[in-house]
Amino acid sequence: MVTRYRYGPAAGIGxxxxxxxxxxxxxxxxxxxAAGVPETPSGAVSRIAALDWGIAATLLSLGVVPVGVxxxxxxxxYVVDPALPGSVIDVxxxxxxxxxxxxxxSPQLIxxxxxxxxxxxxxxxxxxxxxxxxxxxxxxxxxxxxxxTLGLADRIGVTAAGKSLVESTRNELAATARRLxxxxxxxxxxxxxLDARHVSLFGPDSLYGGVLRxxxxxxxxxxxxxxxxxxxxxxxxxxxxxxxILLDSPAAPGMAVRLTENRLxxxxxxxxxxRLHVLPAxxxxxxxxxxxxxxxxxxxxxxxxxGGSQ
Numbered sequence: 001m002v003t004r005y006r007y008g009p010a011a012g013i014g015x016x017x018x019x020x021x022x023x024x025x026x027x028x029x030x031x032x033x034a035a036g037v038p039e040t041p042s043g044a045v046s047r048i049a050a051l052d053w054g055i056a057a058t059l060l061s062l063g064v065v066p067v068g069v070x071x072x073x074x075x076x077x078y079v080v081d082p083a084l085p086g087s088v089i090d091v092x093x094x095x096x097x098x099x100x101x102x103x104x105x106s107p108q109l110i111x112x113x114x115x116x117x118x119x120x121x122x123x124x125x126x127x128x129x130x131x132x133x134x135x136x137x138x139x140x141x142x143x144x145x146x147x148x149t150l151g152l153a154d155r156i157g158v159t160a161a162g163k164s165l166v167e168s169t170r171n172e173l174a175a176t177a178r179r180l181x182x183x184x185x186x187x188x189x190x191x192x193x194l195d196a197r198h199v200s201l202f203g204p205d206s207l208y209g210g211v212l213r214x215x216x217x218x219x220x221x222x223x224x225x226x227x228x229x230x231x232x233x234x235x236x237x238x239x240x241x242x243x244x245i246l247l248d249s250p251a252a253p254g255m256a257v258r259l260t261e262n263r264l265x266x267x268x269x270x271x272x273x274x275r276l277h278v279l280p281a282x283x284x285x286x287x288x289x290x291x292x293x294x295x296x297x298x299x300x301x302x303x304x305x306x307g308g309s310q
Contacts, residue, residue: 044156044157045109045156045157046064047067047106047107047108047109048064048066048107048109048110048111048156049066049067049068049069049091049102049107049109049110049111049127050068050069050112051091051094051111051112051113051123052070052094052111052112052113052132052285053069053074053079053283053286054113054134054283054286054287054290055111055112055132055152055287056069056075056079056084056088057075057081057283057286057287057289057290058148058149058152058165058287058288058289059111059152060082060083060084060289061165061288061289062149062152062156062158062161062162062165063158063161064156065085065087065088066088067088067089067107068088068089068090068091068101068102068105069084069089069090069091070090070091070093070094071090071092071093071094072084072088072090074250077250077253078250078281078283079286079289080280080293081289081293082289089101095115097116097123099122099123099126103126106127107127108127108128109127109128109129109130109155109156110123110126110127110128110129110130111129111130111131111132111152112129112130112131113135114133117131130155132148132151132152133148134148134149134152134285134288135148135207135285135286135287137203137205137226137227139204140210141205141206141209141210142207142211142213142214142288142291145207145287145288145291146169146288148287149162149165149166149287149288150166165288168292169288169292170214172292172295172296173211173214173215173291173292173295174214176295176296176299177214177215177216177217179299179303180215180298180299183217183243184217186241186242186275187218187219187242187243188212188217188218188219188220188242188243188244188245189219189220189236189239189243189244189245190202190206190208190209190212190219190220190221190245191236191244191245191246192228192246192248192249192256193246193248193249193252193255193258193259194230194252194255195252195255196259196262197232198230198231199230199231199233199236200228200229200230201221201224201228201229201230201231202224202228202284203221203222203223203224203225203226203228203229204219204222204224205224205225205227206227206228206284207284207285207286207290207291207294208245208247208282208284209221210291211294211295211298215295215298220242227284233259233262233264233265234264236268237267237269239268239269239270240269241269242269242270242275243270243275243276244268244270244271244275244276244277245277245279245298245301246278246279247280247281247282248278248279248280248281250281256278257278260276260278277301277302279294279301280297282294282297
């Protein structure tokens with residue numbers, strides 16, 4: 001499930017181009033709603049089904065608890081913060097929501113990403129659908145998250161909360177930049193393990209890369225286009241004077257720690273010099289809540305003189 005979510009684009013189609021195309025068709029589809037399905041008037045909306053974890057996290061950060069979310073157990077492992085209340089109903093999988101259960105929940109609004117645009121006609125029979133784009137690999141990845149957050153907040157009638165979330169996230173990243181100013185001279189290499197022999201390297205256009213940019217830090221993966229590249233472990237030997245930030249993956253739990261026991265891994269310069277930090281998983285498409293969580297984890301790892309490296 002998670003693997004499909006992160007690596008779903010078909011071969012030969014860039015994820016950025018795919019998302020941009022889907023976003024265009026999705027927004028167009030929402031604008032031309034199925035006949036006979038009334039649009040919910042603008043204003044406060046309380047019963048919302050969120051068909052994406054990043055959207056669910058954003059809603060919670062806006063002070064709104066969704067009535068339903070796909071695979072809450074995976075949300076708890078991948079998103080973590082803000083915590084999902086136990087009252088939230090499991091409405092199926094990320095790409096195959098349970099339509100009967102959604103109908104039974106009687107939501108006033110269904111919020112989904114462009115990746116679910118093909119399901120829009122069926123979802124619109126249940127409730128009006130709002131297509132929200134909180135993540136797109138791009139140099140302005142955080143600005144996209146901000147615009148998506150403000151649009152969602154305005155749609156559900158909590159405009160002030162949206163502005164507050166954007167401002168608090170900017171303030172948190174600015175504070176992180178001040179705390180980590182002493183680390184600006186050495187590039188950071190951002191990676192997540194796939195298995196015992198491969199990792200994803202995240203580029204400047206990823207959410208993590210956007211956080212580094214806001215915090216005045218340098219991403220060592222400057223050649224990476226889009227969100228990430230998958231490389232074999234042997235490729236990491238080419239990176240010399242960097243600090244490695246290794247994000248664990250809930251799809252391969254514990255793999256980040258197991259990599260540190262790999263014989264080849266121990267030969268890399270960042271390992272020998274003690275510049276390796278293993279962080280818990282952070283949802284890379286989670287919008288502003290994920291950006292804040294990553295900034296907090298990164299700051300704690302880099303400023304922990306007593307540990308944090310493995």
